[in-house]
Amino acid sequence: MTARFHFTIHATDGKARTGEIAMQRGTIRTPAFMPVGTAGTVKAMRPAEVRDTGADIILGNTYHLMLRPGAERVAKLGGLHAFSGWERPILTDSGGYQVMSLSALTKRSEDGVSFKSHLDGSAHMLSPERSIEIQRLLGSDIVMAFDELVPTTSTPEVQLAAMERSMRWARRSRAAFDAGGPHAEAAAIFGIQQGALDERLRKASADALLEIGFDGYAVGGLAVGEGQDAMFACLDFAPGQLDPAKPRYLMGVGKPDDIVGAVERGIDMFDCVLPTRSGRNGQAFTWDGPVNVRNAKWAEDLAPLDPDSPISAWSMAYLHHLTKAGEMLGAMLLTQHNLWFYQQVMAGLRDAIAAGTLTEWANAFRARYGAKNT
Known part of the structure; x- marks a missing residue:
């Protein structure tokens, strides 16, 4: 377990849990919803107002911040917390989803993903090591491993290959995080389970992540168009494949009724652009x-x-x-x-x-x- 990160479950009801994540910059009550601060700001809100709504943690976006204003610049200016005026915990995603969804020109390899910026067409390479480095430069409290996301409609062969590559990247992400010195001592890293809607692939992914060892685990690859029924069917088994003593994070979800159903199935953390975009x-x-x-x-x-x-x-x-x-x-x-x-x-x-x-x-x-x- 990473220093200064501790998850306590206070009560359970069926598969649902309520508790707290204690971190250096504050306590996160779970189940928790994280407002999305894509480019270093929760759009149309000041940090104090976000806190006043009851938020304990927000999300920052690796892809957008690496392109503008740049992770090295944010680090030079004191890190994302000082730069944005948010003093409590920040979770940063790995950037993988945006690379796949925003850039029409990408090339995937075992090394990572090369892509062109949606802003100016400039060429970039995002690997597990670079993703972790960017999140360290931002000063993230919860770092996400770099993974490969494919649609749930992909062929079984594509889903298997993406899951297995994601697990290799998860190991590289963990190693890069652990090499981060003081940042690694104060922060946490979550692995991301993949496998689309396939229970066997999800189990293989979970087993690989548990063997590596992370502070928390995300259920990735959902809320990408499969519909609520299919998502819930996957959540009927996927969270239970992960370490019950660690937080479970459902990425990119969702509508209020999605969240209620996911909590009933054992999820502890959520993020979504829906409340701000709406x-x-x-x-x-x-x-x-x-x-x-x-x-x-x-x-x-x-x-x-x-x-x-x-x-x-x-x-x-x-x-x-x-x-x-x-x-x-x-x-x-x-x-x-x-x-x-x-x-x-x-x-x-x-x-x-x-x-x-x-x-x-x-x-x-x-x-x-x-x-x-x-």
């Missing part, structure tokens, strides 16, 4: 389901979006006006609300697990959340 596009998440604030039905509604929300001082009519007019305040307020709502869901899940009432809480949540489309 906020910038006029969609708010509520206990009664998502709300399209642009709809004309809200044009003269003086009620707040939620009386408990941090933006309750503003009416639906005003939020409707801001979004229709394209005013940046609309994006700021709806993003703040959405991040607060996600943290309320996480708090509700933690409390229900601790009380042993998760099934009742989750069923009541789903019944209300899916009752109507507004």
